[in-house]
Amino acid sequence: MDSQPTTLLQGTLDMLILKSLIAGEKHGLGVSRRIQQITGGTFVVKPGSLFPALHRMEEEGWISSFWGESENNRRAKYYRLTKAGKKQLEAETKRWDRISWAIAQALEAS
Amino acid sequence: MPLLVKVRSLLRNLFLSRRVDAELDQEVRSHLGMLIEENTRAGMSPEEAQRAARIELGGIEQVKEQVRDAGIGNWLHAVISDCRYGIRQLRKNPAFTTVAVLTLALGIGANTAIFSNVNALVLRPFSLPDLDRVVAIWETVPKQDAYRVSVAPANFHDWTEQSESFEYLAATRGWDANLTGEGVAERVEGYQVTSDFFPLLGVPAELGRQISSVDLQGAATVVVLSHGFWERHLAGDRTVLGKNLLLNGRKFTIIGVAGSDLDFPAGAQIWTPFDLHSVESTDRETHSLLVLGRLNENASVSSATADLQAVAGRLAEQFPGSNAGHGVRVIRLAEDATDGTWQFVMVLMGCAVFVLLLACVNVANLQLARASSRQKEMAIRSGMGASRWQLIRQLLVESTLLALAGGIAGALLANWGMELLRRDLPPFIMAHVPGLKHVAVDLRVLLFTLAVALCSGILAGLAPAFRFSGSDLNDALKESTRSSTAGRSAGRLRGVLVIIETALALILLVGAGLMVSGFRNLLAVEMGFDRTHVLTFHIALPQEKYQKKDQIQGYYDRLLHQLQTMPSVDTVACVTSLPSGWSWNWTEYTAEGHPPASAGEVPSTVSQIVTPDFFATLHVPLIKGRFISLADGLDAPPVAVISESMAHANWPDQDPIGKHVKLGHPESSEPERRVVGVVRDIRSSAFEPKANPTTYVPFAQMPQGSSAVLVRTSADPLSLARSVTQLLRSIDPGTPAYDVRTLEQVVSDNVSGVESSARMMLVFGFIALALAAAGIFAVMAYSVTQRTLEIGIRMALGARPFDVLRLVMASAMKMAFVGLTFGLGVSLLLTQAISNAVFGVIRIEPPVFASLTALLAMVAAVAAYIPARWATKVNPIHALRGD
Numbered sequence: 001m002d003s004q005p006t007t008l009l010q011g012t013l014d015m016l017i018l019k020s021l022i023a024g025e026k027h028g029l030g031v032s033r034r035i036q037q038i039t040g041g042t043f044v045v046k047p048g049s050l051f052p053a054l055h056r057m058e059e060e061g062w063i064s065s066f067w068g069e070s071e072n073n074r075r076a077k078y079y080r081l082t083k084a085g086k087k088q089l090e091a092e093t094k095r096w097d098r099i100s101w102a103i104a105q106a107l108e109a110s
Numbered sequence: 111m112p113l114l115v116k117v118r119s120l121l122r123n124l125f126l127s128r129r130v131d132a133e134l135d136q137e138v139r140s141h142l143g144m145l146i147e148e149n150t151r152a153g154m155s156p157e158e159a160q161r162a163a164r165i166e167l168g169g170i171e172q173v174k175e176q177v178r179d180a181g182i183g184n185w186l187h188a189v190i191s192d193c194r195y196g197i198r199q200l201r202k203n204p205a206f207t208t209v210a211v212l213t214l215a216l217g218i219g220a221n222t223a224i225f226s227n228v229n230a231l232v233l234r235p236f237s238l239p240d241l242d243r244v245v246a247i248w249e250t251v252p253k254q255d256a257y258r259v260s261v262a263p264a265n266f267h268d269w270t271e272q273s274e275s276f277e278y279l280a281a282t283r284g285w286d287a288n289l290t291g292e293g294v295a296e297r298v299e300g301y302q303v304t305s306d307f308f309p310l311l312g313v314p315a316e317l318g319r320q321i322s323s324v325d326l327q328g329a330a331t332v333v334v335l336s337h338g339f340w341e342r343h344l345a346g347d348r349t350v351l352g353k354n355l356l357l358n359g360r361k362f363t364i365i366g367v368a369g370s371d372l373d374f375p376a377g378a379q380i381w382t383p384f385d386l387h388s389v390e391s392t393d394r395e396t397h398s399l400l401v402l403g404r405l406n407e408n409a410s411v412s413s414a415t416a417d418l419q420a421v422a423g424r425l426a427e428q429f430p431g432s433n434a435g436h437g438v439r440v441i442r443l444a445e446d447a448t449d450g451t452w453q454f455v456m457v458l459m460g461c462a463v464f465v466l467l468l469a470c471v472n473v474a475n476l477q478l479a480r481a482s483s484r485q486k487e488m489a490i491r492s493g494m495g496a497s498r499w500q501l502i503r504q505l506l507v508e509s510t511l512l513a514l515a516g517g518i519a520g521a522l523l524a525n526w527g528m529e530l531l532r533r534d535l536p537p538f539i540m541a542h543v544p545g546l547k548h549v550a551v552d553l554r555v556l557l558f559t560l561a562v563a564l565c566s567g568i569l570a571g572l573a574p575a576f577r578f579s580g581s582d583l584n585d586a587l588k589e590s591t592r593s594s595t596a597g598r599s600a601g602r603l604r605g606v607l608v609i610i611e612t613a614l615a616l617i618l619l620v621g622a623g624l625m626v627s628g629f630r631n632l633l634a635v636e637m638g639f640d641r642t643h644v645l646t647f648h649i650a651l652p653q654e655k656y657q658k659k660d661q662i663q664g665y666y667d668r669l670l671h672q673l674q675t676m677p678s679v680d681t682v683a684c685v686t687s688l689p690s691g692w693s694w695n696w697t698e699y700t701a702e703g704h705p706p707a708s709a710g711e712v713p714s715t716v717s718q719i720v721t722p723d724f725f726a727t728l729h730v731p732l733i734k735g736r737f738i739s740l741a742d743g744l745d746a747p748p749v750a751v752i753s754e755s756m757a758h759a760n761w762p763d764q765d766p767i768g769k770h771v772k773l774g775h776p777e778s779s780e781p782e783r784r785v786v787g788v789v790r791d792i793r794s795s796a797f798e799p800k801a802n803p804t805t806y807v808p809f810a811q812m813p814q815g816s817s818a819v820l821v822r823t824s825a826d827p828l829s830l831a832r833s834v835t836q837l838l839r840s841i842d843p844g845t846p847a848y849d850v851r852t853l854e855q856v857v858s859d860n861v862s863g864v865e866s867s868a869r870m871m872l873v874f875g876f877i878a879l880a881l882a883a884a885g886i887f888a889v890m891a892y893s894v895t896q897r898t899l900e901i902g903i904r905m906a907l908g909a910r911p912f913d914v915l916r917l918v919m920a921s922a923m924k925m926a927f928v929g930l931t932f933g934l935g936v937s938l939l940l941t942q943a944i945s946n947a948v949f950g951v952i953r954i955e956p957p958v959f960a961s962l963t964a965l966l967a968m969v970a971a972v973a974a975y976i977p978a979r980w981a982t983k984v985n986p987i988h989a990l991r992g993d
Contacts, residue, residue, distance in 0.1 A: 028137065029144045047141060048168045051134075052176045070140075072147055077137045 013053050014062075015096060016043065018081065018089040021063060025080035027070060028054060054079060062088045134177055138170050175500075188500075189507065196508040206480055207512065210473045213884075214516025214566060216877050217469025219523035220462040221562050224870070226528065226555045228459055232452045235444050235544035237371040239312045240404075245411060246446040247279075247401040247418065250437040253711050257439055260397040263386050265433070268425060269401070275409035275417045278310035281399040282375065285382060288652050290844045291356040297650065297848035298339070298357070299377050299541075302384030308334075310404045311374060316340075318351045318366030325365070325383040332383060333362040337370040339379040355380075358652035359844055375400065376447070377541040394425075394432035395775055402443065415440040431777070435711065447544045453947045454867045461621055461874050466562065468614045468878055469516075470570040472885045475607050477509065477574040479892045502575040509571025510564060517563030524559075525551050527873075531866055536859045538849070543863075573603060601896070604889050605925050612929025613936065615882035616966050620937040622868075622875030623958040628951035629868040632861045638792040638801065639689055640729035644853035645827035646688055647834065649845055650816035659744065662813040665842065669819070670721065672837055678825040683724040684809055684817040686717065689792050690857045691818070699805065701760040702770040702782075715756055716794065716804040717773055719812050725751075725789060727822045735767045735787035742808040749808065750783035754791045756803035773805060783807065796861055797949050820853070827852045864951055879969060887973040890922050894977045901981050902989025911982035918981045922974030923967075930963055 020026065020034035031054070032045045057063050062085035070076040081089075122130060142163055149159035167173065178188060200207045238244055247269070249259040261269075261281065270279045285302040288295060308320035316337055325332050333355055335344070344350050354361045362382065405414055418438040426433045488501055528549060532540075540546055551559075649669075656662050666684060673682040686695050698712040722738045724730075733754060742749050750771055757766040766785050774780040783805075791801035809817075823830055831850050838847045851859070858865070894901070901914055909917075938954065945953045 027144070028141050029148070046166065046168060047138070047173050048176050051138065051141075051173055055134075055177050070144060072144075074140055074143055074147075075136070076140045076144065077133070 012096070013045065013049060014057060015089065015092040016045070017050075017053060017057065018062065018085055018092065021079060021081045021085070022089065025066075025068075025078045027068075027076040027078050029076075031079065057085070060084075060088075131174075134174055135170070138167070138173050142167050142170065175497075189503070192504050192507040193511065195504065196511045199508060200511060203480070206476060207515075210476050210512045211515045211519060213469045213472050213476075213881065214513050214563075214570070215519035215523055216881070217466035218513070218517045218520030218559060218562055218566060219527065220465040220520075220874060220877070221459075222521050222524035222551065222555060222559045223527050223531075224455070224458045224462040225558050225562075226524065226549055226551055227455050229552070229555055229558075230545040230549040231455055231543065232448050232545075233444075234548075235447050236374055236376075237313075237548065238374070238443075241444055242442065243277075243405045244310070244443045245403045245405060245414065245440050246443045247403055248439045248441070249397065249422075250439045251435055252437060253435050254714070259436075261399040261401045262394045262397050262432070263399060264392050264394045265422075265425060265436075266399055266401055267386065269418055269421055269438075272421045272424075273414075273417050275405060275414035276403040277406040278306040278404045280304045280307035280310045280402050281386065282307055282381075282384065282402070283398050283400060285384075286650060287357040287380070288359075288650060288844055288846060289355065289357055290359065295839070295843055295846040297648070297846055298379045300333075300357070300380040300382060301375060301378050303381050304384050304386060307381070307402070308368075310402055311372060312404075313369040313372040316367045316369050317348060318364070320366050320368065321381060321383050326385045330383055331360060331362045332365045333357065334366045334368055334381045335364060336368050336372070336379050336381075340367045357382075359654050373544070373547070376544040394429055403440070411440050411442060450949075451543060451863065453949070454863055457621075457625075457944060457948060457952075458867060458870055461618060461871055464614050464618050464621075465874050465877055466566055467569075468611060468618070468881050470566050471607050471611045471614065472881050472888075473509070473512065473570040474573045475604060475611075475885055475888060477505075477571065478604055478607070479888065481574050505575040506568055506571040509574070510567030513563045513567030513570065514560075516566070517559050520563075521551055521556065521559050531870065535866065536855075536862055538859060539862055573607065601893060604892070608886055608889050608925045609929040609932065611882050611885045612926050612966065612970060613933035615878040616930055616933030616963060617937045617940065618871075618878035619875045619962045619966060620933075620941070620959055621952075622871040622878075623962045624941060624952045624955060625864070625868040625871040627955055627958050628948075628953070629861065629864045632796040632864060632951065633858065635793065635796040637690060637796070637857065638730065638790055641690075641853045641857050643823055643827055644727065645821045645823065645830050645834065645850070646818055646853050646856060647831075647847040647850040648816070648818050649838070649847060651842075651845055653815060655844065656815055659813045662815055663744070663810060665845075666721070666809070666813070666817070668841055669838070672841070673819075673821055673834070676830070676833060676837070678823050679830070680822040680824060681723045681727045682721075682822070683727040683820050684719075684721045684814075685724055685820060686719045686814065686817060688818045688820075688853070688856055689728070690795055690853075690860050694794060694802070697773050698775055700772045700776050703764075704760065706776055712776060713759070715773070716802045717807060718804055719807050719809050719814050719817070721809045724806070724820070727820045728792070730792060731790045733788045733790060734765075735785070737787055737789075738806065738808045740810075743810045744813075746811070748781040748783045748811055749786045751787040751789055751806040752785055753789055753801065753804040753806075755801050756805060757785075757788045759803050771805060773807070796857070797951075799950075819847075879966070882966065883969045883973045886922065886926065886970050887976065890918065890974045891977040891980070893921070894918060894981045897981075898984055898989045901984045902986045905984060906986040906990060914982045914984070915978050918978035919971070919974055922978070923971065926967060926970035926974075930967060934959065934963060 016035045016039070017031055020031050020038065023034075026034060028047065028050055032047075032050055035043055035045050054063070054065075058065055058079070062082060063079045064082050065077050065079050067075060068078045145163035145166055146156075146159045149162050150156065154162065234241065236244075247261065248257065249261050249265065250257045251259055260283075263281070266279075266281050273279070280303065282301045282303045285300045287298055287300050289298045303321055305321065305323040305326050308315075308322070315334075317340075318334075320334050321332070324330075335350075340346060340350070350364050351366070353364050355364060356362075357380075368381070403414065405411070409417070415438065418440060422433070422436055422438045426436060491501060491504075492498075528551075532549070535546070651662060651665060656665060670682050670684070673679060687693060694716050695718070696714045697717045699715050700706060700712070718724075720738065722740055722742075725732065725737050735751070738749070738751055750773075752766060752771070760766070760771075761769055766788055769785045770782040771785060772780055772782045789806070792804065793800075794802050821827070821830060821834065835847050835850070838845060901917075904914065904917075937959070941952060941954050
C-alpha cells in the first residue's frame with residue numbers, strides 16, 4: 001500500500017468487481033485484494049463500499065453468492081459472476097473505453 | 111430475469127429479514143477475521159493485527175447499515191423499521207402526538223368533507239354509465255344572449271332525423287301530476303320521456319321494464335316509478351307491476367321501477383311516455399323540451415355541435431319565422447347540471463387546501479420545537495452510522511405517521527361534519543341539486559384522503575427534517591440543552607412559518623368574512639316586496655277535470671273567497687311564479703310604437719298572471735295609473751300592468767299609460783293589451799343584478815290551471831298551513847296544496863347554497879384563527895424559554911420588565927405584521943379573481959378586510975402577550991446560574 005489510494009469514479013466500482021470475479025468465485029476480501037492487485041494498488045476498496053456494492057449487484061442479478069470455506073477453513077460468503085453479470089461487464093467495458101478515449105482526446109487537445 | 115431476482119430479494123428481505131441480517135453480520139465478521147489473519151501473517155502482533163483490521167473495516171455496524179441502505183428490498187425493510195421506531199417515539203410523547211394528530215385531522219377532515227362534495231356534485235352528479243358521453247342540448251339565440259333555450263318539438267324531431275353524432279337522442283319535459291286515491295292527495299314530480307330516454311341513460315330497471323317505443327303508440331297510460339318514490343309510497347312492494355296509479359284523475363299502469371342510480375332529471379319521481387310525433391311534430395315555437403344525447407363512439411362535443419349547428423342552419427333558412435337566429439349548444443350533462451354549484455364548491459375546496467396548509471405549518475412548528483430535544487438522539491444515530499438521508503427519512507416517516515393518524519381522525523370528523531351541514535338544507539334543494547343525495551365518504555373520497563394525508567405528512571415533515579439533518583450533529587452531542595446561541599437558524603425558520611401561518615389565517619378569515627357578508631347582502635337585497643307574514647303554496651288543477659276557463663275561474667274564485675274569510679287573513683292572491691322562486695315564465699312581446707322586430711330579435715318579458723290583490727298582498731307600490739281590478743274580467747277590454755323597467759325599456763320618454771302591448775309571438779292570436787298601470791320593480795332573485803321587465807295580466811282574462819297562491823296574514827304564516835291544506839281538500843280532494851312555505855323561506859331557500867358555503871367558510875375561519883393563535887403562542891413561548899439566558903442578562907444589566915415585554919412583543923408583532931401584509935395582498939388578489947365566478951357574492955369589501963386584519967392582529971398580540979409576560983417573570987439569578 002505504498003501509493004496513495006485514488007477515489008473511485010462513480011460506476012467504475014461495479015466494473016472492477018465484475019472484472020475481479022471473471023477468473024472465478026471469490027469472497028469479499030478476495031475481491032478487494034484482487035482489485036488492489038490488478039490496479040497496481042491504485043484502488044483500495046474499503047468494506048464500507050465493497051459490501052453495499054456486492055449486495056446491490058446481487059439484487060441486480062449480476063452476481064450470485066453462496067457460503068463456502070476459505071483457505072484457512074473460515075466460513076465465508078463467496079460471490080460468482082452470472083450470465084447477466086458477464087453481459088454487464090462487456091457493456092461497462094465498452095462504455096469505459098469510450099469515456100477514457102474521449103477524455104484522452106480532450107487532454108491532448110491544445 | 112433481473113426482475114425475478116429483484117422480487118425474490120424483496121420477499122427475502124421482507125419475510126426473512128432476521129436471517130438476512132444474521133447472514134450479513136456473519137459475512138462482515140468473517141471478513142474482519144480474515145483481515146486479522148492477513149495482518150498476523152504479515153508479522154503484526156495479535157493486538158496490532160486486530161487494530162489495523164478494525165481500522166480498515168471501519169466498524170461492523172456501519173458497514174451493515176451501509177449495506178442495508180443499498181438494496182431496494184432493504185429499503186422497504188428500513189422504512190418498516192423506521193415506522194416501528196417512529197411509533198415508539200410518538201407514543202413516548204403523547205401530548206405532542208395528540209395535538210399534532212388533532213391539528214392534522216382538522217386540516218385533512220376539511221379536505222375530505224369538501225372533496226366528498228366535489229366528488230358527488232361536480233365529478234359525478236349523476237350515476238350514469240359513461241357519463242362523459244351524455245350531453246344536454248339547448249337551442250341558443252345569440253342575439254338575445256340566450257344560450258339555454260329549451261327545444262321546440264319539431265326542431266328536436268329534425269335533429270333526430272338529420273344528425274349523425276348520437277347513439278341516442280331523447281327529449282323530456284315536466285309533467286307534474288296530482289296523485290290521488292288511497293291516502294292523502296299529493297303532487298308528484300313527473301316527466302314525459304321519449305322512447306330513447308331510458309336506453310340513453312343506460313341504467314337497468316330495478317323491477318319490470320322501462321318505457322320503450324311500444325308505449326308510445328297512442329301514448330299508453332303507463333308509468334315508471336323512481337326507486338325513491340317506490341320505496342316511500344309503496345314500501346318497496348315487489349308486486350306493484352300491473353297495479354294502477356291515479357294521476358290527474360286517470361289510471362296509469364305501473365310497468366316498472368327504475369334503478370336506484372337513476373335520478374334524472376334530478377328530483378323526478380315518475381316517468382310517463384311522451385308521444386311527440388302525433389301531437390307536436392310541426393311546433394317550432396313552444397320551447398319546452400329538455401333534450402339529451404349520448405354521443406356515439408367517434409363523436410365529440412365539438413363535432414356534435416358542428417353537426418347540429420348545420421341542421422339548425424338549414425332549419426333557419428327553411429323556417430325563418432321561428433328559427434332565424436337560432437343555434438345549438440351541446441354541453442356535457444355533468445357540466446350543464448352543475449353550473450352555479452361547482453363555483454361555490456371549488457371556492458370551498460380552495461379554502462380547505464388553505465386550512466390544510468395552515469395545519470401543516472402548525473405541525474411543522476411543533477416538530478421543530480421538538481427537534482431541539484431530539485438533537486442528541488439524532489447525533490447518536492448519526493454516530494451509529496446513519497446517513498443524513500436516513501435521518502431525514504426517519505423524520506418524514508414520523509411526520510407521515512402523524513398525518514395518517516390525522517387522516518383517519520379527519521375522515522371521521524368529515525363524516526360527522528357533513529351530517530351537520532346537510533341537516534338544514536331545504537328538501538327542495540336536497541332533491542334538485544344533482545348529486546347532493548349521494549354526498550358521502552366513499553372509496554374515492556377515502557383514496558383522496560389517503561393521498562392528502564401522505565402529502566401533508568411530507569409537507570409538515572420537510573422543514574424539521576432538513577433543519578435537523580443540516581445542523582452539525584457533533585456539536586449537538588457536546589452541547590448542553592441551554593445555550594444562548596443554539597437554534598439561531600431554527601428560530602429563523604420558525605419565524606418564517608409564523609409569517610406563513612398568519613398570512614394563511616388572514617386569507618381564510620377574509621374569505622369567510624366575505625362569504626358571510628355576501629350572504630347577508632343577498633338577504634338584505636331590496637327585493638321590491640314585503641316578504642314577511644306571507645304563506646305561499648302551489649296548486650295545479652288536473653287538465654282532465656278542469657278543461658274550460660270558467661271551471662278554472664270557478665275553482666279559484668271559491669278558493670280565494672274561502673281563504674279570505676279565514677281568521678287573521680288579510681289578503682289573498684294568485685300569481686304564476688313566486689318572486690324569488692325558481693322558474694320564470696318568459697314570453698316574447700311586441701310593444702306599441704316599436705316596429706315589428708326581425709325574427710330572432712323579438713324582446714321578452716316575464717309574464718305574471720295575477721289576481722287583483724297581488725300588489726296589495728306583497729305591498730308593491732303603484733307608480734302610475736291603477737292596479738288590476740275585479741272589473742278586468744274575461745269580457746272586459748284586455749289590460750295589463752307593467753313594471754317600471756318594462757315601461758322604461760319601451761317608452762322611456764313617454765307616458766306608458768294607454769300604450770298597447772301584445773304578449774306572445776308577433777304572429778300569435780293574443781290580443782293587444784292596454785297598459786293601465788305601472789308598478790315598482792320586483793327582483794326575481796337576489797342574484798340578479800337588476801329586475802326583469804315584467805308584465806302583469808289579470809287572472810280573470812287568462813285563467814291558469816296551475817298557480818302559486820299568496821296569503822298575507824297578521825298571524826304566524828306557518829300556523830295557517832294546516833287549515834289551508836284542509837280547506838283545499840274540502841274544495842277538491844284531487845288538488846293538493848304543494849310546496850307550502852312562507853315567503854321568507856322561499857327567499858332564503860333561493861340563497862341556501864350560499865348559506866351553507868358561508869357556514870362552512872365560517873368553520874374554516876374559526877379553525878384558521880385558532881391554529882394561528884396556537885402557532886404564534888407556541889413559537890413565542892418556545893423562543894422565550896430559549897432566550898431565558900439572554901433575558902436574564904438584560905435584566906441583570908438593568909432592563910425593566912416593561913423593556914422585556916416590549917422586546918418579546920416587538921419580535922412577535924414584526925412577524926405578524928409581515929404575515930398580515932402578505933395575507934392581505936393575496937386575499938385581495940384572490941377576491942378579485944373569483945368575484946365573477948361566484949356571481950359577485952364575494953367582492954372586495956374594505957370594512958371586512960380591515961376588521962378581520964385587526965382581529966387577527968389582536969389575536970396575535972394576545973397570543974404573544976402571554977409568553978411575553980412569562981419573560982418578565984424571569985429571575986435573573988436563576989437564569990444566569992443555569993438549568
